[in-house]
Amino acid sequence: MGWSWKTHASGTQDPPEVRNWRIHLIALVASMSALAMGYDTAVIGGTMALNSFIRDFDLDSISKSQRDTVQGNIVSTFQAGCFFGALFTFPLAEKIGRRKTIMMASLVFLLGGTLMTASRGSLNLIYAGRAIAGLGIGASSLTVPVYIAETAPPSIRGRLVGIFEIASQGGGMLGFWINYATDQTIDVRKQSQWIVPLAIQLFPGVMLFLGMFWCPESPRWLARGDNFEGAEKILTSLRGLPSSHPYILHEMGEIRQQVELRSTNHMSKSAQFKKLFQKGTRNRLGLGLALMFLQSFTGVNIITYYAPRIFETLGVPSTSLKLFSTGFYGIAKTLGMITFTFVVVERVGRRKGLVWGAALGCIPMWYIGGYVMRADPAGAAARGIVNRDGWGYLAMVCVYLNGFIICATWQGITWTYASEIFPLDIRMLCVSLTTADTWLGSFIIARSTPYMISDLGYGAYFFFSSILVCMGVWAFFFVPETKGISLEEMDILFAKPVHKAVWAQLRGKPIIDDQVASGNTRKSADSSVVEKDTGVDKFEVIEERKNAL
Helix, strand or coil, X not given: CCCCCCCCCCCCCCCHHHCCHHHHHHHHHHXXXXXXXXXXXXXXXXXXXXXXXXXXXXXXXXXXXXHHHHHHHHHHHHHHHHHHHHHHCHHHHHHHCHHHHHHHHHHHHHHHHHHHHCCCCCHHHHHHHHHHHHHHHHHHHHHHHHHHHHHCCHHHHHHHHXXXXXXXXXXXXXXXXXXXXXXXXXXXXXXXXXXXXXXXXXXXXXXXXXXXXXXXXXXXXXXXXXXXXXXXXXXXXXXXXXXXXXXXXXXXXXXXXXXXXXXXXXXXXXXXXXXXXXXXXXXHHHHHHHHHHHHHHCCHHHHHHCHHHHHHHCCCCCHHHHHHHHHHHHHHHHHHHHHHHHHHHHHHCHHHHHHHHHHHHHHHHHHHHHHHHHHCHHHHHHCCCCCCCHHHHHHHHXXXXXXXXXXXXXXXXXXXXXXXXXXXCCHHHHHHHHHXXXXXXHHHHHHHHHHHHHHHCHHHHHHHHHXXXXXXXXXXXXXXXXXXXXXCCHHHHCCCCHHHHHHHHHCCCCCCCHHHHHCCEEECCCCCCEEECCCCCHHHHHHHHHHHC
């Protein structure tokens, strides 16, 4: 019996062979960058709360306002480095490939981590190390999701990018608990109490560099350079299918067609930038920029960066207890990301996940703001009143609930969405802009949070919960579903304005038809007519799709 398109996961054309161990292991190795990113992002807040760090960096001899400034500088220099790393890496990733770029990014991160570990009480070395490590993380956070998306089959693309996010949140959880462990087991009089948490971040950087020697280059990057033979060889290895298999022939045909349609091998950088504003691309770029910027304003980042300070506002007094409470926040975020990877992204979908995440995620934030406004737990703790009632414990549970819900939806979906929607020829340029955009949002949050906590109090929680409500409404009307759609078929999905694509999907009329996806039919530009393909010349089809774009 011949091979059938029906032997695939629901909504895609993927046979079971393509969802193999090799593609999962490649995603896991590449996601070591996310482990380093999550760890570095989360560990610094707890490290700055350690009494040994406060002593060795003379933070106990300055005013609270000055300490807020120093903490804001330490955290935000990392985000600034990530911003520039993401923004300026795309030419390198286009020229030398995804794999080599990831390896170079890991070396830059290791340099920054080494400077932090060896700072010995020098704030300038901490700043420099954070900035340099940020450059490496920014470069890898740009390249790795694209690399995973370009090597993944459609049916598990979201899951594989989700591994990147699980590693990120898992690294954050590890950072929280390492701080607690060092506070409990290492004498506060020793510098090693804060050196050990900073040194551990070097481990995933080394694993990433060594692991990428085993991983292949992106077949789509090879095809973009007209190396179709090399692309096919890697694709057959990744999919576990022979080159004569209909699935491989179909996927290679789509890749060839998009390269022919959108080849920029001899196009100048200015011409590539102009393509950002063409019909069918500008709507994707605007959507990606909005999603990646807004995910920094869900409220999760302020807790991640300054978790001990947040729990202090909820009346948690001692350093040890604050670090212990923070560790459970890391567990909640990791569980949320696991839920995203194995339930939300491929079953619930991208658009519904965003809407439900905003609707449910804002509720805990509203409660936390109301509790802080009414009970003033931080003020009570300052007066020596540390007994919390059931409402206080519920506020702490709400912190964990918010982290779980947002990580199960917005934190994962935004990275997945931005890595999959852009056309091949300017994909890396677009993703560099969206990734830099999210680090810009993170920088704003990192820089302003200490002052928001000190000056706004409960108003900070009301601010983020209100933003979440607006984000959910916007996602409902303007974010098309991309679940199960191949990278090459994104051109058809976004040929129309996004609100029209969403409206068509809401009416049960998806832009991408199963028969179109299988190559047996082709859809007209307005997505309203599906015609049988009766042997139309390939170049006529290319010209028709070019006109649609």
